[in-house]
Each structure stands twice: as structure tokens, then as C-alpha cells.
Amino acid sequence: MQRHTHKTSDSKHQELESICKKHGLALTIQRRAILETLASRKDHPTADQVFEAVSVRMKGVSRTTVYRVLDTLVSIGIAKKVSNPQSKARFDADMSRHHHLTCLRCGLVLDLFDANLSNLQLPTGIEDEFRIQDYSITFTGLCAPCNEAACARQGTSIT
Numbered sequence: 001m002q003r004h005t006h007k008t009s010d011s012k013h014q015e016l017e018s019i020c021k022k023h024g025l026a027l028t029i030q031r032r033a034i035l036e037t038l039a040s041r042k043d044h045p046t047a048d049q050v051f052e053a054v055s056v057r058m059k060g061v062s063r064t065t066v067y068r069v070l071d072t073l074v075s076i077g078i079a080k081k082v083s084n085p086q087s088k089a090r091f092d093a094d095m096s097r098h099h100h101l102t103c104l105r106c107g108l109v110l111d112l113f114d115a116n117l118s119n120l121q122l123p124t125g126i127e128d129e130f131r132i133q134d135y136s137i138t139f140t141g142l143c144a145p146c147n148e149a150a151c152a153r154q155g156t157s158i159t
Helices: 009-023 029-039 047-057 063-075 144-154
Strands: 080-082 090-092 099-103 109-112 138-141
Touching: 009 029, 029 047, 029 063, 047 063, 063 090
Parallel strands: 099 138
Antiparallel strands: 080 090, 099 109
């Protein structure tokens, strides 16, 4: 698994400022704080986790505001929703092509950067039915701690 560095908070703020201007949106304190919180995390937080982190710094911010801002960040292309088997939307400020490893037990989502997966030959002959714009692959399984716990309960060793 290759390491990848997230954009700095400053570069994400500059990107937000530029995109808000392009879309005619105000660059609010809430948008800045929510994007900063999201960009600083690598755990692909849920909206509730973003709310908890932002509400510590911004007294009076509502859960509804956080949900709306996250949806706005996704709609303007500065963040994305990451699907997972638990059906809870998780968010990612890293817009580069990458893939995910998702734990079926605890819900942990990890980034996976692999050139082989990012350069897949896309299907041809479907252009009339569907135009692929992007893709990401999610692998599901057990993270190391959950796998260790499962093996310990079963009395087996980790292979």
C-alpha cells in the first residue's frame, strides 16, 4: 500500500476559496472549519464525527449546518462521499484517484493508492448506456485489530 500525503490545510482553503467564487458561494466560517476538519482527518469521518469535531471549535454550529456544508462540498467537487457496507456516508477531502479498504466489523476506512488499480482498462461498448466519469474500488474485509480479535475468539492463528 503506497503512502499518500493529503493536501495541506492551506491549499484546501485556497481550493475552497476558488471553487466558492466560481460557483457564486459565500466563503463562510462554517465551510472553512468543516473543510479544515475534514482535510485534517484520514479516517473518512461520518457527518456526525465531523459535527462532533467542529462543534468543539465552533460553539453553536448545528448538525444540520454540518450536513448541508458536507453536501455542498461534495456537490462542488472539493470532497467526496465514500461508500461503505454500513450505509453511513463517510467523507474524504482527498480528491485524487485512490481506493479504499473497509473493515466490515468496525467500519474503519483506509486509503489505498495503487497505480495498477488506478490505470484499469475501463469497459468499452457501453457508451450508449453509460458514460463512466470516474471510479474507485472498495475492498471489504477485516482490519488487523478486528482480524486478530476474530482469530482470538476462534482460537486460530493469523495467517
